[in-house]
Amino acid sequence: MYDFxxxxxxxIEASSTGDASSKAYDxxxxxxxxxxMVPLMLKSExxxxxxxxxxxxxxxxxxxxxxxxxADYKMGYKSIKAYIAYIxxxxxxxxxxxxxxxxxxxxxxxxxxxxxxxxxxFRIAKLVRYSKTTVIIANVLRKVKKQLxxxxxxxxxxxxxxxMLIFQLEPTLFETFFDALYWAxxxxxxxxxxxxxxxxxxxxxxxxxxxxxxxxxxxxPSGMITAAYMNEINKKKSKYEL
Amino acid sequence: xxxxxxxxxxxTDDGTYINKKEIHSRIFVALCRIxxxxxxxxxxxxxxxxxxx
Numbered sequence: 001m002y003d004f005x006x007x008x009x010x011x012i013e014a015s016s017t018g019d020a021s022s023k024a025y026d027x028x029x030x031x032x033x034x035x036x037m038v039p040l041m042l043k044s045e046x047x048x049x050x051x052x053x054x055x056x057x058x059x060x061x062x063x064x065x066x067x068x069x070x071a072d073y074k075m076g077y078k079s080i081k082a083y084i085a086y087i088x089x090x091x092x093x094x095x096x097x098x099x100x101x102x103x104x105x106x107x108x109x110x111x112x113x114x115x116x117x118x119x120x121x122f123r124i125a126k127l128v129r130y131s132k133t134t135v136i137i138a139n140v141l142r143k144v145k146k147q148l149x150x151x152x153x154x155x156x157x158x159x160x161x162x163x164m165l166i167f168q169l170e171p172t173l174f175e176t177f178f179d180a181l182y183w184a185x186x187x188x189x190x191x192x193x194x195x196x197x198x199x200x201x202x203x204x205x206x207x208x209x210x211x212x213x214x215x216x217x218x219x220x221p222s223g224m225i226t227a228a229y230m231n232e233i234n235k236k237k238s239k240y241e242l
Numbered sequence: 243x244x245x246x247x248x249x250x251x252x253x254t255d256d257g258t259y260i261n262k263k264e265i266h267s268r269i270f271v272a273l274c275r276i277x278x279x280x281x282x283x284x285x286x287x288x289x290x291x292x293x294x295x
Contacts, residue, residue, distance in 0.1 A: 011270075021271055031285075035285035042292035046288065055280070
């Protein structure tokens with residue numbers, strides 16, 4: 001019995017050696033994820049998109065059940081806790097969310113159902129398992145998460161401060177504080193759509209400072225991620241050289 | 243051949259022994275490939291008909 005379970009685990013996990021079953025399963029899952037995206041590229045749905053939905057969800061449900069069934073192997077300990085812990089892992093939650101759009105086939109169209117259909121995009125996250133590069137990127141993001149969080153807090157504070165300043169200095173320009181927040185975000189990220197722009201000298205001064213701060217602060221995370229990524233690649237290289 | 247090993251084997255008409263697991267594995271691979279091809283065909287048809295509208 002346990003041999004059968006182990007075999008299922010070996011097949012559903014990304015293939016590392018020349019296991020034909022595992023490779024065929026990986027190709028099937030990758031195809032199901034990519035083909036499952038097709039309905040999102042079309043304006044209206046037809047018979048074929050419904051067929052895609054049914055065919056892909058069958059695969060995803062089987063995959064989810066198999067992953068929960070072999071959770072003890074994945075988590076590394078054999079108890080009921082392993083199954084419960086696995087269900088709450090990020091990838092298992094994403095697996096579950098990728099099945100949710102199937103309810104749209106059985107319920108009448110509503111805004112909630114339309115929202116549920118958008119959950120299809122979560123399916124792309126299933127590809128993370130099968131790509132070594134995405135695993136490296138996930139490790140890198142995990143390593144620099146404290147620094148990224150610090151930058152995020154810094155940017156959020158700056159956006160709020162500049163939004164509050166501009167909201168007080170240009171009361172005719174912004175109807176709500178959300179408009180000011182929108183302007184501050186668009187300015188600090190140096191996107192600058194130009195749909196809202198300050199008219200007073202003080203407002204313009206704040207915009208100039210925002211743009212300059214934006215150039216410096218927005219560049220910080222990309223620099224940190226690049227440095228950590230290069231570090232990870234070099235570590236892997238030196239590991240192979242040894 | 244031991245009794246346990248015999249349990250995992252199938253005998254063909256010409257008397258040769260084949261591993262049961264290997265046959266199951268081949269069937270699984272074939273089913274996966276058929277499903278993959280079916281998905282690709284339906285995906286392409288859905289995309290083409292959807293874009294044509």
